[in-house]
Amino acid sequence: MGFDIHRLGAGRSLILGGVTIPHPKGLLGHSDADVLLHALTDALLGAVGAGDIGTYFPDTDPQWKNASSRFFVEKAVDLAARKGLRISNVDLVVMIETPKLSPHRRGIQESVAQVLGVKADRVNLKAKTMEGLGPIGAEEAMAAMAVVLLE
DSSP, X not given: OEEEEEEEETTSOEEETTEEEOOSOEEOSSSOXXXXXXXXXXXXXXHTTOOXXXXXXXXXXXXXXXXXXXXXXXXXXXXXXXXXXXXXXXXEEEEOSSXXXXXXXXXXXXXXXXHHXXXXXXXXXXXXXXXXXXXXXXXSEEEEXXXXXXX
């Protein structure tokens, strides 16, 4: 299981699951701040007992400045493969007030499936609002959780 949260701010693109989504605010972070792919990276690393995203891609390392989070997932998938494991399926949850993800759901699923090397029907994506509560509900942040099954 993986989890991540990032603040929202002006001047950045909103990238979720490797897909750029039109929105006046983007996620703030050292890399592209794709909260969904960060949670997925942590889930993959955790499933193989390999620590977390900060172990491999610390935000103090300038080489990861504005890096694509797809690279992080690719490296975690490679690590799992080297341990003889392959992805069976993933279940993803984005905690987001706006924008609505339903128009982007299929594109995100296909993008995530491509980076994982699985069929899109192996990637489930849900979006949940926080009913106006907390920093996510106030549209100050977005969070994501990921669960991955390896075999």
